[in-house]
Amino acid sequence: MTSIGFIGLGIMGSPMAAHLVDAGHQVTGYDVSAEAVQRLAASGGRGAARVAEAVAGADVVITMLPNHPHVEEVVLGDGGVLANADSGTLLIDMSTIRPETSIAVAEAAAERGIRVLDAPVSGGEAGAKQASLSIMVGGEEADFASARPLFEVVGRTIAHVGPHGAGQxxxxxxxxxxxxxxxxxxxxxxxxxxxxxxxxxxxxxxxxxxxxxxxxxxxxxxxxxxxxxxxxxxxxxxxxxxxxxxxxxxxxxxxxxxxxxxxxxxxxxxxxxxxxxxxxxxxxxxxxxxxxxx
Amino acid sequence: MTSIGFIGLGIMGSPMAAHLVDAGHQVTGYDVSAEAVQRLAASGGRGAARVAEAVAGADVVITMLPNHPHVEEVVLGDGGVLANADSGTLLIDMSTIRPETSIAVAEAAAERGIRVLDAPVSGGEAGAKQASLSIMVGGEEADFASARPLFEVVGRTIAHVGPHGAGQxxxxxxxxxxxxxxxxxxxxxxxxxxxxxxxxxxxxxxxxxxxxxxxxxxxxxxxxxxxxxxxxxxxxxxxxxxxxxxxxxxxxxxxxxxxxxxxxxxxxxxxxxxxxxxxxxxxxxxxxxxxxxx
Amino acid sequence: MTSIGFIGLGIMGSPMAAHLVDAGHQVTGYDVSAEAVQRLAASGGRGAARVAEAVAGADVVITMLPNHPHVEEVVLGDGGVLANADSGTLLIDMSTIRPETSIAVAEAAAERGIRVLDAPVSGGEAGAKQASLSIMVGGEEADFASARPLFEVVGRTIAHVGPHGAGQxxxxxxxxxxxxxxxxxxxxxxxxxxxxxxxxxxxxxxxxxxxxxxxxxxxxxxxxxxxxxxxxxxxxxxxxxxxxxxxxxxxxxxxxxxxxxxxxxxxxxxxxxxxxxxxxxxxxxxxxxxxxxx
Amino acid sequence: MTSIGFIGLGIMGSPMAAHLVDAGHQVTGYDVSAEAVQRLAASGGRGAARVAEAVAGADVVITMLPNHPHVEEVVLGDGGVLANADSGTLLIDMSTIRPETSIAVAEAAAERGIRVLDAPVSGGEAGAKQASLSIMVGGEEADFASARPLFEVVGRTIAHVGPHGAGQxxxxxxxxxxxxxxxxxxxxxxxxxxxxxxxxxxxxxxxxxxxxxxxxxxxxxxxxxxxxxxxxxxxxxxxxxxxxxxxxxxxxxxxxxxxxxxxxxxxxxxxxxxxxxxxxxxxxxxxxxxxxxx
Structure with a gap:
C-alpha cells in the first residue's frame, strides 16, 4: 500500500484516483471542485481541503492538471507541492504540458530532495475509466521502476522513454x-x-x-x-x-x-x-x- | 480464356502479365524494351513488335505505363490502341495518371465503341509479384464486372469506386x-x-x-x-x-x-x-x- | 511598319492590338469572338476569319491566349500558326503559360524555321490599356532586339531574362x-x-x-x-x-x-x-x- | 527634462539611452553588464547598480529587454520595477515580447498605480543609432500623449495602435x-x-x-x-x-x-x-x- 496525494480530480483524474483506491492504496485527493473531492471521499479515498493537506505525509504525489500554468502554481507556488512534500517524496506529473516545464519542475524539485517523473497519458476518458491508458514516462530509471506498480493500476502500455521531459x-x-x-x-x-x-x-x-x-x-x-x-x-x-x-x-x-x-x-x-x-x-x-x- | 493485349512490361507490368499467362489467358505483350517482350514470350505469352500488333484481335487491352504522356501516346496516338482495337474491346488502363486524362481517354474511346476502365494499383513491385495488389477501379459497373476475373488474377483488394477517373x-x-x-x-x-x-x-x-x-x-x-x-x-x-x-x-x-x-x-x-x-x-x-x- | 498577325483579342489582347495599329503597324487580328475581330477592323486593323488568314504573310505573329491548351491548339494544331506561317516569321507568345510549353513551342517552331519569344506581361487590363505593361521575355537575344520596338508600343518595363521559357x-x-x-x-x-x-x-x-x-x-x-x-x-x-x-x-x-x-x-x-x-x-x-x- | 530610469543597455538600448541623454533628460541606467552601465555614465547619464536604484524617483521607466522572461523578472520580480517605482510612474516597455505578457504587466502595474505602455520598435541597430525607429504603441491614449516627446527623441514613425498589447x-x-x-x-x-x-x-x-x-x-x-x-x-x-x-x-x-x-x-x-x-x-x-x- 502506498500513501498517495492526488491533485486534479477532473474527467481523467477522477477515475484514475478511483482505480488507485480500488487497488488498495490510500489516496488523499484535492481539486478546486469540492464536489470532485467529495466524490473521491465517498468512494473510499480521503478528501483534502488544500494541496498541502493532500501532500502531507504522502509517499507519492500524482498531479493531473489542465496545462502548464496550473502545474506551475500547484507544484511550484506558495502552498504547493514542493513547499509541503517531504524530502524523498516521488512526484508523478501526469498532466500533458510543455517538456520545458517538466524539466523546470524536476530541477526545482531536486533542490528539495523530491524526485519527479513526467508521465502524460493517451487514451482519453475511456482509457482512464477502463484503466487502459498509454503512459509515456520521463525521468530516472529507478523512479520509473518504483512507480511502475502504480502505472499498472491505471494503464496498459507503459514505457520509460528518456530523461525528464521525455514523456511529454x-x-x-x-x-x-x-x-x-x-x-x-x-x-x-x-x-x-x-x-x-x-x-x-x-x-x-x-x-x-x-x-x-x-x-x-x-x-x-x-x-x-x-x-x-x-x-x-x-x-x-x-x-x-x-x-x-x-x-x-x-x-x-x-x-x-x-x-x-x-x-x-x-x-x-x-x-x-x-x-x-x-x-x-x-x-x-x-x-x-x-x-x-x- | 481471354485474349489480352498487354502494353507496358516494366517492373509492374511484367509480373502482372506473367500471372495472366499462368492463369491460362492468351497474352500478347508489347514494350519499348525488346528484352521485356522476349521475356514474356519465353514464359508462355506472345511478343508483339508494335502496339497495333498487341491490340489486334484482343478482347481486352491492358496498359501499364509510367505517366499520362505515355498513356496519351499509346492510347490516343497514331498507331495506338484506339486506332487499332476493334469496337467492343475493353481497355483497362492500370497506369497511375491524372484523373482528367483517364476521363479524356474514356471519352475518346467511347467515340470508337471502346469501353474503358481506369484501374490503378497500389502494393508496388512486391504486390505485383505476389499478385496481391490493391486495385481501385473507375468506370461503368458492367465493365468492372466483366473485368473482375482478370483483376482477381493480379490483385487481392479490388473495388469499384465510381465513374471514369474515380480509380485515379x-x-x-x-x-x-x-x-x-x-x-x-x-x-x-x-x-x-x-x-x-x-x-x-x-x-x-x-x-x-x-x-x-x-x-x-x-x-x-x-x-x-x-x-x-x-x-x-x-x-x-x-x-x-x-x-x-x-x-x-x-x-x-x-x-x-x-x-x-x-x-x-x-x-x-x-x-x-x-x-x-x-x-x-x-x-x-x-x-x-x-x-x-x- | 511591321505586318503583324495578332491572335487573341480579349481583355488584354484587344487594347494591345489597338496600340499597335495606332503605332502605324499593319495588324491582322483573329479571335474566336467575331465581335472582337470586328472591333479591331473598325479601329484600323484588319479582321481575319481563321488563324491561317491572320498568319499569312505576317512578319510577326503575336498570340495572347488564356492558357497552355489554347496555345498548343493555336500554334501547334492543324490550321495553326506553325502550319501556316512563313519560315523566318517571329512568333511572340504573350500568353501566361507553363515554361515547359513555351520551350516545346520553341522547339517545334525551330523545325520550321520560325523563331519564338515567350513574352508574358504583368500589369493587367489597366496596363494593357495604358500601354504600361511589364514584359518578361525569354528566347534569343537577337530576336528580343528585333521585337523590342513592338514591346515598347505596349509596355514600359521590358526585359530579356533568359532562354526560351525564361519569361514564363x-x-x-x-x-x-x-x-x-x-x-x-x-x-x-x-x-x-x-x-x-x-x-x-x-x-x-x-x-x-x-x-x-x-x-x-x-x-x-x-x-x-x-x-x-x-x-x-x-x-x-x-x-x-x-x-x-x-x-x-x-x-x-x-x-x-x-x-x-x-x-x-x-x-x-x-x-x-x-x-x-x-x-x-x-x-x-x-x-x-x-x-x-x- | 524628464527623470528616466532605463533598464537594458544592449545593442538597442544603449544608443537609445544616449539619445535621451543628449536630448537633455536625466537618464539613470541599469544593465547586467557593468560595462554597458559605465558607458552610459561616461556619456552623461548615471549608472545604477540595481534595478531598484534606476527606478527610484524616476518619472518614466523604460525597459528594453531580450524577451518575456526578462521582462517578467525585471518588472514583476522581487527587487523589480513594480516593487520600487513610485505610484504615478509611467513604465514604457520597448522590448519585443508576447502581447499577453504586455497585458499581464499592465494589469499588475495598475494595481500599484503605475501606468504602462508597450512600445516595441522596428528598424534594428541602425534605426536605434540614427534615432529613426518605428515605434508601435499600445496602452492608454493619455499615456501615449505624455510619452510622445520621448518617443520623438528615438524614433521617426510613431503610432498609437490600440490598447495594452496592441503595440506588440x-x-x-x-x-x-x-x-x-x-x-x-x-x-x-x-x-x-x-x-x-x-x-x-x-x-x-x-x-x-x-x-x-x-x-x-x-x-x-x-x-x-x-x-x-x-x-x-x-x-x-x-x-x-x-x-x-x-x-x-x-x-x-x-x-x-x-x-x-x-x-x-x-x-x-x-x-x-x-x-x-x-x-x-x-x-x-x-x-x-x-x-x-x-
Missing part, C-alpha cells in the same frame, strides 16, 4: 501524428467526394493498404457521416499542438507539417468547432473547399 | 495519405531524437495508440536505422503527388497539407534522394533541422 | 510573390483586428518599415474596407499558381510557401470568390479564423 | 510579413536560378511591378550575391516568429502562412545560420532544393 515529448509526437492524420484523412475525403467518388468505398480501399491507420479504422464511418461527438475535443488538441510547437522550439528542430497542422486545428477552434471531436478537422477542409455541411 | 482519384488519395504519414512520422522521429528521447521506444508507444498506422508497423525500425532501400522510390512518389495536386485542381478543392507534402517530397528528390525509398522523406526533415545523417 | 519563369515568380504577399497581408489584418488593434493604423506603420510593399500601398485601404472589385481575379491567380507549381516541378525545386499559397488561392476560388480581386484572399483567412464578413 | 501585435504583424516576404523572395530566386533565368534581371522586373517591396529594394543584390552579414539575425527573427504564433493563439485566429514561415525560420536557425541576416532564409530554400551554396 513522446506525447507531443503522438498528438502531432494524430492531428496530422486527421487532417490528411479529411483532405482525402473531400477530394474523393468532390470528384464524385464513393468516399465510403474509397476509404475502405485505403484502409486495406499502406495508408492504413487506426483513425481510418475507428473513425472513417463517423467522419463520412459527419458525426463528431467527442471523444477528444478540438480545443484540447489545439492546446496539445501548442505543446508540440513548444517542444520543437525547445529542441531546435523545424517541423513544417506540424506547424501547418497546428494552424488547421486552430482554425477548427476559431470556426466554432472546439467542442466537437478532433475528427471534425474535416470541417475545416470542407470550408476551405467551399463544401460546408450543416 | 482514390489512388491519389492513397498517395497523399501515405506521403503525409511518412512526413509526420519523420517529424516525430526528429523531434524525439533531438529531445534526447529514445526514438525506438517512443515509436513503439505511438504504434500502440491512436497514432498507430501501417507505416509505423512496417518501417519504424528501418527509419530509425536510416535504411532506405526501396520499396517505392521518392521519384515515383513525387510523380504521384503531382497527380494528387492535379486531381485537387480538377475537383476544385483546397488541400493545404497535400500541397505542403508535395513540396517536401519534391525536396527529397531535389536533395538527391529520389532513388531511395519514400520513407527517406525523413532525411528532408533531418536536413531542415540541421541534423543530417550520412 | 519570371512571370511565375512574380505571381507567387504577389499571391504570397496578399496572403501575408491578409494574415496581418486578421491578427490585428482579432486582437483589438486598429488595422488601418497598424498597416500604416507596416507600410513605413521593412514590411513595405506595393500591395500595402495600393490595396490596404480597400482590403480593410472589404472592397474586392477586380482588378485581377482570383480565378486567374489560381491559374497562375498552377503555372508556378509546374515551373517548380520542371526546375526540380521545392517551394513550400508557394505550395501553400497555391492551396489558399484554390480555397478562395472554391469558396466562391473566384471573380473577386485577388486581394480577396483575405476572405480565406477570415473564414479560417471564424471571422467571416458578409 | 503590430510588431508581430510586421515580423510575420517581413519573414514571409524573405521566404517568398528566396523561393523566387531559387526558382529563377534553377530555371536558367538571370535572377538579377528577373528581380529587377519584379521590383518594378505589383510584387515590389522594400526587401527587394534593399536586399536583392546581397541575396543574389549570397552576402548575409546582419542586419537582423535569424535567431532574433526566430524569437519573433514565436511571438507571432503566440499572438495568433491569444487572438484565436488561424494563420497558416505564418505557421509555415515560423518553421522555415526555425530551419534557418537549426541549420546553423542563426547569426546570419534574416535574408539568409534563402539558404533554407536552397537546401530544400538541393542547391546549397558555400
Amino acid at each position: 515529448v513522446v506525447k507531443a509526437a503522438n498528438q502531432l501524428l494524430v492531428g496530422g492524420i486527421y487532417g490528411l484523412v479529411g483532405e482525402a475525403i473531400v477530394l474523393m467526394e468532390a470528384s464524385g467518388v464513393d468516399a465510403k468505398t474509397g476509404l475502405d480501399v485505403l484502409a486495406g493498404g499502406l495508408a492504413a491507420n487506426r483513425i481510418l479504422d475507428l473513425k472513417r464511418e463517423t467522419m463520412v457521416a459527419r458525426e463528431f461527438t467527442p471523444g477528444f475535443r478540438i480545443d484540447l488538441h489545439h492546446k496539445d499542438m501548442g505543446i508540440a510547437l513548444a517542444a520543437a522550439r525547445a529542441a531546435d528542430v523545424s517541423l513544417p507539417l506540424t506547424g501547418l497542422v497546428a494552424q488547421l486545428v486552430a482554425a477548427g477552434r476559431a470556426m466554432g468547432y472546439g467542442s466537437l471531436d478532433h475528427s471534425a478537422l474535416l470541417k475545416v477542409t470542407e470550408q476551405l473547399s467551399g463544401r460546408p455541411t450543416p | 482519384v482514390v489512388k491519389a488519395a492513397n498517395q497523399l495519405l501515405v506521403g503525409g504519414i511518412y512526413g509526420l512520422v519523420g517529424e516525430a522521429i526528429v523531434l524525439m531524437e533531438a529531445s534526447g528521447v529514445d526514438a525506438k521506444t517512443g515509436l513503439d508507444v505511438l504504434a500502440g495508440g491512436l497514432a498507430a498506422n501501417r507505416i509505423l508497423d512496417l518501417k519504424r525500425e528501418t527509419m530509425v536505422a536510416r535504411e532506405f532501400t526501396p520499396g517505392f522510390r521518392i521519384d515515383l512518389h513525387h510523380k504521384d503527388m503531382g497527380i494528387a495536386l492535379a486531381a485537387a485542381r480538377a475537383a476544385d478543392v483546397s488541400l493545404p497539407l497535400t500541397g505542403l507534402v508535395a513540396q517536401l517530397v519534391a525536396a527529397g528528390r531535389a536533395m538527391g534522394y529520389g532513388s531511395l525509398d519514400h520513407s527517406a522523406l525523413l532525411k528532408v526533415t533531418e536536413q531542415l533541422s540541421g541534423r543530417p545523417t550520412p | 519563369v519570371v512571370k511565375a515568380a512574380n505571381q507567387l510573390l504577389v499571391g504570397g504577399i496578399y496572403g501575408l497581408v491578409g494574415e496581418a489584418i486578421v491578427l490585428m483586428e482579432a486582437s483589438g488593434v486598429d488595422a488601418k493604423t497598424g498597416l500604416d506603420v507596416l507600410a513605413g518599415g521593412l514590411a513595405a510593399n506595393r500591395i500595402l500601398d495600393l490595396k490596404r485601404e480597400t482590403m480593410v474596407a472589404r472592397e474586392f472589385t477586380p482588378g485581377f481575379r482570383i480565378d486567374l491567380h489560381h491559374k497562375d499558381m498552377g503555372i508556378a507549381l509546374a515551373a517548380a516541378r520542371a526546375a526540380d525545386v521545392s517551394l513550400p510557401l508557394t505550395g501553400l499559397v497555391a492551396q489558399l488561392v484554390a480555397a478562395g476560388r472554391a469558396m466562391g470568390y473566384g471573380s473577386l480581386d485577388h486581394s480577396a484572399l483575405l476572405k480565406v483567412t477570415e473564414q479560417l479564423s471564424g471571422r467571416p464578413t458578409p | 501585435v503590430v510588431k508581430a504583424a510586421n515580423q510575420l510579413l517581413v519573414g514571409g516576404i524573405y521566404g517568398l523572395v528566396g523561393e523566387a530566386i531559387v526558382l529563377m536560378e534553377a530555371s536558367g533565368v538571370d535572377a538579377k534581371t528577373g528581380l529587377d522586373v519584379l521590383a518594378g511591378g505589383l510584387a515590389a517591396n522594400r526587401i527587394l529594394d534593399l536586399k536583392r543584390e546581397t541575396m543574389v550575391a549570397r552576402e548575409f552579414t546582419p542586419g537582423f539575425r535569424i535567431d532574433l527573427h526566430h524569437k519573433d516568429m514565436g511571438i507571432a504564433l503566440a499572438a495568433a493563439r491569444a487572438a484565436d485566429v488561424s494563420l497558416p502562412l505564418t505557421g509555415l514561415v515560423a518553421q522555415l525560420v526555425a530551419a534557418g536557425r537549426a541549420m546553423g545560420y542563426g547569426s546570419l541576416d534574416h535574408s539568409a532564409l534563402l539558404k533554407v530554400t536552397e537546401q530544400l532544393s538541393g542547391r546549397p551554396t558555400p
Whole structure:
C-alpha cells in the first residue's frame, strides 16, 4: 500500500484516483471542485481541503492538471507541492504540458530532495475509466521502476522513454501524428467526394493498404457521416499542438507539417468547432473547399 | 480464356502479365524494351513488335505505363490502341495518371465503341509479384464486372469506386495519405531524437495508440536505422503527388497539407534522394533541422 | 511598319492590338469572338476569319491566349500558326503559360524555321490599356532586339531574362510573390483586428518599415474596407499558381510557401470568390479564423 | 527634462539611452553588464547598480529587454520595477515580447498605480543609432500623449495602435510579413536560378511591378550575391516568429502562412545560420532544393 496525494480530480483524474483506491492504496485527493473531492471521499479515498493537506505525509504525489500554468502554481507556488512534500517524496506529473516545464519542475524539485517523473497519458476518458491508458514516462530509471506498480493500476502500455521531459515529448509526437492524420484523412475525403467518388468505398480501399491507420479504422464511418461527438475535443488538441510547437522550439528542430497542422486545428477552434471531436478537422477542409455541411 | 493485349512490361507490368499467362489467358505483350517482350514470350505469352500488333484481335487491352504522356501516346496516338482495337474491346488502363486524362481517354474511346476502365494499383513491385495488389477501379459497373476475373488474377483488394477517373482519384488519395504519414512520422522521429528521447521506444508507444498506422508497423525500425532501400522510390512518389495536386485542381478543392507534402517530397528528390525509398522523406526533415545523417 | 498577325483579342489582347495599329503597324487580328475581330477592323486593323488568314504573310505573329491548351491548339494544331506561317516569321507568345510549353513551342517552331519569344506581361487590363505593361521575355537575344520596338508600343518595363521559357519563369515568380504577399497581408489584418488593434493604423506603420510593399500601398485601404472589385481575379491567380507549381516541378525545386499559397488561392476560388480581386484572399483567412464578413 | 530610469543597455538600448541623454533628460541606467552601465555614465547619464536604484524617483521607466522572461523578472520580480517605482510612474516597455505578457504587466502595474505602455520598435541597430525607429504603441491614449516627446527623441514613425498589447501585435504583424516576404523572395530566386533565368534581371522586373517591396529594394543584390552579414539575425527573427504564433493563439485566429514561415525560420536557425541576416532564409530554400551554396 502506498500513501498517495492526488491533485486534479477532473474527467481523467477522477477515475484514475478511483482505480488507485480500488487497488488498495490510500489516496488523499484535492481539486478546486469540492464536489470532485467529495466524490473521491465517498468512494473510499480521503478528501483534502488544500494541496498541502493532500501532500502531507504522502509517499507519492500524482498531479493531473489542465496545462502548464496550473502545474506551475500547484507544484511550484506558495502552498504547493514542493513547499509541503517531504524530502524523498516521488512526484508523478501526469498532466500533458510543455517538456520545458517538466524539466523546470524536476530541477526545482531536486533542490528539495523530491524526485519527479513526467508521465502524460493517451487514451482519453475511456482509457482512464477502463484503466487502459498509454503512459509515456520521463525521468530516472529507478523512479520509473518504483512507480511502475502504480502505472499498472491505471494503464496498459507503459514505457520509460528518456530523461525528464521525455514523456511529454513522446506525447507531443503522438498528438502531432494524430492531428496530422486527421487532417490528411479529411483532405482525402473531400477530394474523393468532390470528384464524385464513393468516399465510403474509397476509404475502405485505403484502409486495406499502406495508408492504413487506426483513425481510418475507428473513425472513417463517423467522419463520412459527419458525426463528431467527442471523444477528444478540438480545443484540447489545439492546446496539445501548442505543446508540440513548444517542444520543437525547445529542441531546435523545424517541423513544417506540424506547424501547418497546428494552424488547421486552430482554425477548427476559431470556426466554432472546439467542442466537437478532433475528427471534425474535416470541417475545416470542407470550408476551405467551399463544401460546408450543416 | 481471354485474349489480352498487354502494353507496358516494366517492373509492374511484367509480373502482372506473367500471372495472366499462368492463369491460362492468351497474352500478347508489347514494350519499348525488346528484352521485356522476349521475356514474356519465353514464359508462355506472345511478343508483339508494335502496339497495333498487341491490340489486334484482343478482347481486352491492358496498359501499364509510367505517366499520362505515355498513356496519351499509346492510347490516343497514331498507331495506338484506339486506332487499332476493334469496337467492343475493353481497355483497362492500370497506369497511375491524372484523373482528367483517364476521363479524356474514356471519352475518346467511347467515340470508337471502346469501353474503358481506369484501374490503378497500389502494393508496388512486391504486390505485383505476389499478385496481391490493391486495385481501385473507375468506370461503368458492367465493365468492372466483366473485368473482375482478370483483376482477381493480379490483385487481392479490388473495388469499384465510381465513374471514369474515380480509380485515379482514390489512388491519389492513397498517395497523399501515405506521403503525409511518412512526413509526420519523420517529424516525430526528429523531434524525439533531438529531445534526447529514445526514438525506438517512443515509436513503439505511438504504434500502440491512436497514432498507430501501417507505416509505423512496417518501417519504424528501418527509419530509425536510416535504411532506405526501396520499396517505392521518392521519384515515383513525387510523380504521384503531382497527380494528387492535379486531381485537387480538377475537383476544385483546397488541400493545404497535400500541397505542403508535395513540396517536401519534391525536396527529397531535389536533395538527391529520389532513388531511395519514400520513407527517406525523413532525411528532408533531418536536413531542415540541421541534423543530417550520412 | 511591321505586318503583324495578332491572335487573341480579349481583355488584354484587344487594347494591345489597338496600340499597335495606332503605332502605324499593319495588324491582322483573329479571335474566336467575331465581335472582337470586328472591333479591331473598325479601329484600323484588319479582321481575319481563321488563324491561317491572320498568319499569312505576317512578319510577326503575336498570340495572347488564356492558357497552355489554347496555345498548343493555336500554334501547334492543324490550321495553326506553325502550319501556316512563313519560315523566318517571329512568333511572340504573350500568353501566361507553363515554361515547359513555351520551350516545346520553341522547339517545334525551330523545325520550321520560325523563331519564338515567350513574352508574358504583368500589369493587367489597366496596363494593357495604358500601354504600361511589364514584359518578361525569354528566347534569343537577337530576336528580343528585333521585337523590342513592338514591346515598347505596349509596355514600359521590358526585359530579356533568359532562354526560351525564361519569361514564363519570371512571370511565375512574380505571381507567387504577389499571391504570397496578399496572403501575408491578409494574415496581418486578421491578427490585428482579432486582437483589438486598429488595422488601418497598424498597416500604416507596416507600410513605413521593412514590411513595405506595393500591395500595402495600393490595396490596404480597400482590403480593410472589404472592397474586392477586380482588378485581377482570383480565378486567374489560381491559374497562375498552377503555372508556378509546374515551373517548380520542371526546375526540380521545392517551394513550400508557394505550395501553400497555391492551396489558399484554390480555397478562395472554391469558396466562391473566384471573380473577386485577388486581394480577396483575405476572405480565406477570415473564414479560417471564424471571422467571416458578409 | 524628464527623470528616466532605463533598464537594458544592449545593442538597442544603449544608443537609445544616449539619445535621451543628449536630448537633455536625466537618464539613470541599469544593465547586467557593468560595462554597458559605465558607458552610459561616461556619456552623461548615471549608472545604477540595481534595478531598484534606476527606478527610484524616476518619472518614466523604460525597459528594453531580450524577451518575456526578462521582462517578467525585471518588472514583476522581487527587487523589480513594480516593487520600487513610485505610484504615478509611467513604465514604457520597448522590448519585443508576447502581447499577453504586455497585458499581464499592465494589469499588475495598475494595481500599484503605475501606468504602462508597450512600445516595441522596428528598424534594428541602425534605426536605434540614427534615432529613426518605428515605434508601435499600445496602452492608454493619455499615456501615449505624455510619452510622445520621448518617443520623438528615438524614433521617426510613431503610432498609437490600440490598447495594452496592441503595440506588440503590430510588431508581430510586421515580423510575420517581413519573414514571409524573405521566404517568398528566396523561393523566387531559387526558382529563377534553377530555371536558367538571370535572377538579377528577373528581380529587377519584379521590383518594378505589383510584387515590389522594400526587401527587394534593399536586399536583392546581397541575396543574389549570397552576402548575409546582419542586419537582423535569424535567431532574433526566430524569437519573433514565436511571438507571432503566440499572438495568433491569444487572438484565436488561424494563420497558416505564418505557421509555415515560423518553421522555415526555425530551419534557418537549426541549420546553423542563426547569426546570419534574416535574408539568409534563402539558404533554407536552397537546401530544400538541393542547391546549397558555400
